[in-house]
Amino acid sequence: MVQIKMYPAKNGDCFLISLGEIEKKHILIDCGYIDTYENFLKRDLVKIAECNEKINLMIVTHIDSDHISGAIKFIEDNNKNKFIEIDEVWFNAYRHLQSFKKDEDELQEIEKDLLEREIALGKSHLNRYNRDEITKDEISAKQGSTLGALLLQGNYNWNGKFNGGPVVSKDNKPIYIDEIKINLLSPDEDKLNKLEAKWVKELKKKKWNFTINKNELFDDAYEYMQMMYEDDSNITVSDISRQSQEGTKILEESIEIEFPIDESVNNGSSIAILIKSNETKLLFLADAHPNIIIDKLREIGEENFDLVKVSHHGSLKNTNYELASNLQSTKYLFSTNGFKHLHPDPQTIIKLLAANPMCEKQLYFNYKTETSNIFESTELQNKYNYKIITGNGEMPIVIEL
Structure with a gap:
């Protein structure tokens, strides 16, 4: 039996x-966010521990606040009072970016001050966007308050399957957790190199002539700066009116239109995986770019999946027509409340439906959104042979296979 829980994570991701x-x-x-963990996820983690079970693998796909914030709070809680075992954590932090040589020289005091100030700003920013109310203590800078620092403090098996190095797709050899087979689809070395180049560019833009070294302040500052300066510059809001009577016709005309693909460096660094258990195949695409997913699926010769978590909350820039044609599945998951960038984009969904019109499909939304309303259409459901399952944002959606 396979069970997938898709939690209400606002505009973010959280899956068990x-x-x-x-x-x-x-x-x-x-x-997801801190509220995602505290209101939903934590109680399920406690239940797992009460059954003498554990988290066999925890993946934090990339450094965006809608994916990582709840993980920081979870690991912080678990460090204070360990309530669940975690066999291994996959997460790429500053220490896993290898393309730039890191000097052994000590930081100057002024450089330390600048990095500490950036950490304080990042901590404040993160908490402000994670909770309706925050305490004074949560705004203050706390050393070791990033995910990377907390993983080190808790002595977790961090990227153990990669010998402590970066989670990176170098070949197509699967990774095993007992009988469970995992293929790593993203990121590759090029995606991680671009992530580090972005970080160095950000330092130079601030006119900080740092000697980049192994000081732990860099780990914290890097993580917070990535979240503070998330790249939304390439977001395109759909021009299809969700209220228009002509919306369905225009939507169907967009099926083979190719939009510019996602160029966000943060999204490109996403850890995307294929999980195989017995005959069940699950694709979790985080916010990954479509080109790398297409290439990797072809290389490993995989098609026809039991479930697909659609990339980047259903953004039209992360699922082009070619990728949609490769994502043959009966179940598609869209994780977002639609408040940020109006995700999911209707063009993404119609591409996925049109790529496999004869097979009976289910679309899962963890919130009711303007886009999910479009696909409530009986005409569309009959034409493309699908059903829609919509959450209320107050409890997880549970899918059993």
């Missing part, structure tokens, strides 16, 4: 995958 009947294996992918 449980596999097996007895001695279940659990894979946690992202943790």
Whole structure:
């Protein structure tokens, strides 16, 4: 048996995958915001521990606040009072970016001051966007308050399958957790190199002539700056009116239109995976770019999936027509409340439906959105042979296979 929980994570991601009947294996992918963890995820983690089970693999796909914030709070809680075992964590932090040589020279005091100020700003920014109310203590800078620092403090098995190095797709060899097979689709070395180049560019833009070294302040400053300066410059809001009577006709005309693909460096660094358990195949695409997913699926010769978590909350720039044609599935998951950038884009969904019109499909939305309303259409459901399942934002959607 395979169970997938898609949590209400606002405009973010949080998934718990449980596999097996007895001695279940659990894979946690992202943790949404702090509220996601505190209001929904934590109680399920406690239940897993009460059953003498554990998180066999925790993946934090990339450094965006809608994926990582709840993970920071989770690991902070678990460090203070360990309530659940975690076999391994996959997460690429500053220390895993390898393309730039890191000097051994000590930072000057003024450089330390600048980095500490940036950390304080980042901590304040993160908490402001994670909760309706925050305490004074949460605004203050706390050393070791980033995910990377907390993983080190808790002595977790961090990127163990990669010998402590970066989670990066170098070949097509699968990774095993007992009988569970995982293919890593993204990122590759090029995506990670671009991420580090972005970081160095940000430092230079601030006119900080730092000697980049292994000081732990860089780990914290890097993580917070990535979240503070998330790149939304390439976001395109759909020009299809969600209220127009002509919306369906215009929508169908967009099926083969190719939009510019996502160029966000943060999204490009996403950890995207294929999970295979017995005959069940699950694709979790984080916010990954479409080109790397297309290439990797072809290289490993995989098609026809049981479930696809659609990339970047259904953004039209992350699922082009070619990728949609490769994502043959009966179940598609869209994780977003639609408040940011109006995701998911209707063009993404119509591409996925049109690529496999004869097969009976289910579309899962963890919130009711303007886009989900479009696909409530009986005409569209009959034409493209699908059903729609919409959450209320107050409890997780549970999918069993």
